[in-house]
Amino acid sequence: MQELILHHYPQSPFAEKARMMLGFKNLPWRSVIIPAIMPKPDLTALTGGYRRTPVLQIGADIYCDTALIARRLDRLQSLPALFPEGQEAVAASAAQFADQVLFQHAVAINFQPQGLAERFKDMPDAAKTAFAADRKALFTGGSASRLPSHQALSQWPSLLGRLEQQLSESGSFLLGEEPSIVDFAYYHPLWFVASNSAVANALDPYPQVLEWMNAVASCGHGDSTALDASAAIQIARDATPESVAVLQDSQKLPFTDPEGLTAGQTVTISATDYGTEPVTGTLVYQDAEEIVISREDDRAGEVHVHFPRFGFSIQPTG
Template sequence: MTELILHHYPTSPFSEKIRLILGYKNLPWKSVIIPMVMPKPDVVALTGGYRKTPVLQIGADIYCDTALICDVLEHLQPTPTLYPAPGKGLERILAHWADNTLFWTSMAFNTQPKGMAQMFENAPPEMARAFIEDRKAMSVGMARLRPADAAAAYKSYLRRLSDMLDDWPFLLGDAPCIADFAMYHPLWFTRVRTSVLAGILDATPAVLEWMDRMAAIGHGSMEKFSAAEAIAVAAASTPAPLHDAHDNVFQDEHGIPLGSRVQVCGESFGPEPSEGELIAATRMHYTLSRSDERAGLLHVHFPRIGYQLKAVAPA
């Protein structure tokens, strides 16, 4: 198996989701630390525009969005599974809710003034301003909860998570599944990054105990790697063939044939598009072929859910 290269930064909650899964699956990985805000020239060299965190690189294949990254890691290392039977559908739906509702509720709570003050207490004022402006650019048009409304919802969600832990050490059974990893990372940010606000967790001790069990999984075997080294790996590699059975089934929902010049972008958060030739549009994902002067020929992969596909008009 080609080495796994994770482009991330330490305080990224979605990166913590993937770091824990790498540890759970005992997959060794290389760590490339990327900027928290734009510009991100080395990331964009690989993705063509996508700039959310994290990104998984395997040779010249670039995987965007943690929902897709989880599927890739499951394929590479099926055991222990992230999607145990018979509840695979429920597990995925709960994970999607966690990534798109629980996450934004927690972050609206975490980024109230006390939380922001702690996040940037040792940083120059311009860093906090740059972070705020960067995230505004990524969330144009998104509805955001006010901190007080977020606090009320967050407390309710924590009680419901506690209820799920009445009979099991993990949310849906004796072992963690994708729902555990997806629900853990927003709470991890509260507990670790904005600990001044972590008292909200104290009313649900079962959730805190579950978080301890999740944290104990660890990040596995990691080796530091540079962005320049990662780009050199891409340039020296050839994208993997689209060999999976589903990769060869074209599912056309847009009237855009394979081989077309297209853009893929997020539906809401992170609207920056990646552009390339559409070489796969399956039931689960899109794949674009693109070239970069430093990284060479790349295949950039996106999940269908949460992303928009658009044809690029001829010049």
């Protein structure tokens, strides 16, 4: 099996979700640390312009977005399952809610004045300015907008109260006695709040949530070793993307593109909420969950870039 390479940075909530999923699967992985803000020349050499964190690389196949990374990990190693059999729709829908709604609230709570002061207290003024400009650009052009902190604080008791009640009345984890994608999707925004001492008290009224967070955290990050970004790019250049036939064989349901797109067309793909920079390539495969394009890069060679269908727009060029 080719090595799993995670391109990430330590403070990223979604990267924490990916690290936890790798630990849950007990899969060894290589760690490439990327910048928190643009430019990210080594990452975009692999993705073609997609800038969000994290990205999973397996040889010359590049997986964008943790929702798709989770599916790739389940395909790689079916047990323990991130999407438990018979609960696939519930698991995907609940995880999507946490990744979008709960994450927005966690960011807004972190970005209260006292939260910002704590999180960036050791950062030089120039770096603070650069970070603010980068995040403004990140949220320009898509459907997502920043949730005001006062609204997030007002709604926080609803979100955390529901979680507290379920954990008080059900099993150890959100879909039963074993963790799933839902646990990791709910965990990472709360981890982001807990990691900021100025706002971590937002979790104090919820003892069952804190106990559950400790249980999820016990999955750990697995066994990782550092890898230089240039070495990761060379691995991509030396590898061959996974055969489309392998993807086809893995599918359980037939698929026909509702817009009539077919393999061989040149398309652009972009996220619809934030970080909407388009990636252009040749469509090589698609199904109900995944879209794959082929592209060439001077440094990385031919790579296949994989995107989830949900939350991304695909458009033919020309």
